[in-house]
Amino acid sequence: MGLFDLNTNLLDTNSINLAVVITISYVVGKDPVTNALASRQKETTDAMRTADNKFKQSQLELDRARAGLLLAGEKVLAIKEETRLTIETMRIEGEREIKDLEKSYDELESRTIRLAQRKFLIEIYQTLVVDGFKKARFGLSIYMIEQDLRRSSIGSHPGYLKEERVTQSRLKRLEKSVATPCG
DSSP states (O other), X not given: OOTTOOOOOHHHHHHHHXXXXXXXXXXXXXXHHHHHHHHHHHHHHHHHHHHHHHHHHHXXXXXXXXXXXXXXXXXXXXXXXXXXXXXXXXXXXHHHHHHHHHHHHHHHHHHHHHHHHHHHHHHHHHHHHHHHHHHHHHHHHHHHHHHHHHHHHHSOOTTHHHHHHHHHHHHHHHHHHHHSOOO
């Protein structure tokens, strides 16, 4: 047998063939597989870093949003308190204005009543004064007529009857003028 003889033993040949294939595959495929694995590992690591960065960024945004929500909640509470205080102030001012209006109304009512009373008293005084003047004039007229009658009866003369008729007509006119209400 020569140096390169054909080995027909199946077990020996398979294991040798397998060893050769593995060795050749290792030598030939080591770099591409290693490069592919390294590339895949790098991609995975980069993807994990990116995901981690996005998670951290999302976490920061969530924290900012929570802080904003807390701030908004505080603002809502402040606005509610301010609104409550404003409503209370407006209620107090409204009650004060109502009391002022009621007081003004009462003062106006009492002034109106006093003015009406004054007006009534003035009208009564005027009526009394006018009636007094009429009665005084009537009394003076009667006195004057009586004086005229005395003078005329003292000296009986023919015009006495004529004067007496004139005097009686004067008395009737005076009685009518006194009897009419003043206005």
